[in-house]
Amino acid sequence: MLMVYIANLAEHKDQQVTLKGWIYNFRSSKNLYFLEVRDGSGICQCVVAKDSVSEEAWDAAETLRQESSLEITGTVVEDERSIGGYELQVSDLDVIQIAKDYPITLKEHGVDFLMENRHLWLRSRRQWAAMRVRNEIIYAIHTFFQERGFIQMDAPIFTGNAAEGTTNLFETEYFDEQAYLTQSGQLYGEALAMAHGLIYTFGPTFRAEKSKTRRHLTEFWMIEPEMAFYDLEMNMELAEDFIRFVVKRVLDRRPDELDILQRDTSILKKTVSEDFPRISYGEAVETLKSEEMADMLDQMVEDRRAEEATLREERREIKKERGQAKKWRKAQIDQRIKDIAARIDQIEEDLRNIPDWRASALNFKWGEDFGGSDETLLTMQYDTPILVHRYPADIKAFYMKRDPEDEKLALAVDMLAPEGYGEIIGGSEREADLDTLKKRLAEHDLSEEVFSWYLDLRKYGTVPHSGFGLGLERTVAWLCGLDHVRETIPFPRMMGRLTP
């Protein structure tokens, strides 16, 4: 029998084929079973009619439960009523195993429960789609750099010295020594760039920050290109081309997955077609303190209040209706009431927070770093990512080159994603001069001895060079429209979560 994957069913119209997979869902009537079978490549509805199969096969169909594994044979027919447009008219089926009491139903579940069952949750449709988008992003990243002559090289995961303070590093034993898990491959990337010119690293990084937010993991994946003979402008150009390329590939090649995720792609399309605004830190500060920003925030308060009033009105109406409603309508109303309550909670939190955002923005002082709300406010004015460059040197790392036109500034750049997804890229032109770099180490109370190999890079044929780091999970969250990075990686590691 011809074994096929569901993704390829269209090539086998009217043929007899065999699928191997798992029961995603099933419905039944007296003489008919509708089995939704998933095989990893997709989902196909398989129709078992009592008079089309043997008695054994019919009895077997009756025993199937969610996630039972099976082989199923039948004819591929086009049917617009079915998911994917094709279904299988079943002639035979073999049960491999009956799964009893699969914990994750197709109904709603809480985050904690789903995280406890992450190993199973990955089988669910939205998670399946998100992982395929993640894969497409990874493929696009490699394609982009490989096509431009970049060499992928790996930075070590164990490091002996804590480069920039130990508070946010994980410590571990390394034989008789203290070792740390890497929080960035960048310094090593610079060494690699001096050997190969254009390189990128792609690996895990670890941060022991006690952050419990939707944007943080303790273990996440970072892509760090490093380019010899690139200045800040070239760095920004590359970062913009890079993100545009990745977004375009995902839009082109994963429309079905984005559809499953119910991602509104209109804003993503602007990222592909429009230039990213470039704003200096100084300009960003001006924007935050401006009259327009204050007005925008006042308008935001009004909009939220209006929306809340509308939602409360709707809730009153449907609560009245609920009394005489039929059962299915009651369920619908209950769901809507839950959604409304969640949205109202969010609005009320926003209304509590907006005065703080407003104060933070309007009282912003040159020299401070942007807070989460400041970043959000800056990106709200655009539909594409924005590049914010030339930050005060005092709030940036020692290795960043200063702006020759203003020594107070570092030639740094951050890319902020739209729709509140925050910083996805951080980068800079690196300090190339040996004596200046030594001076910076001294200013930061860092020992020259620890960085002796790094200083060698400036001693032997130093050149201008730049690079940046992309956070993979934040990128996946943005493209998928997910509100938490925990759904962007198969097994997330975060505060209080080490299993499964």
Next chain:
RNA sequence: UCCUCGGUAGCUCAGUGGCAGAGCAAUCGGCUGUUAACCGAUCGGUCGUAGGUUCGAAUCCUACCCGGGGAGCCA
């Protein structure tokens, strides 16, 4: 570390001082095209833990534990 919200059936939740509830799942039955199918029945409880107030506590008070969201920090 701080602020804030929460912990009631396998799951999602309602119940704010007076008999422990609903939907889903599971089990049994019904239904010839279902789309989170539907309909009927059955099963299902250490109300996070410990103490206190009260004639009486899921509900009020105190402490603690666990989790969500946020601040700081950051990709």
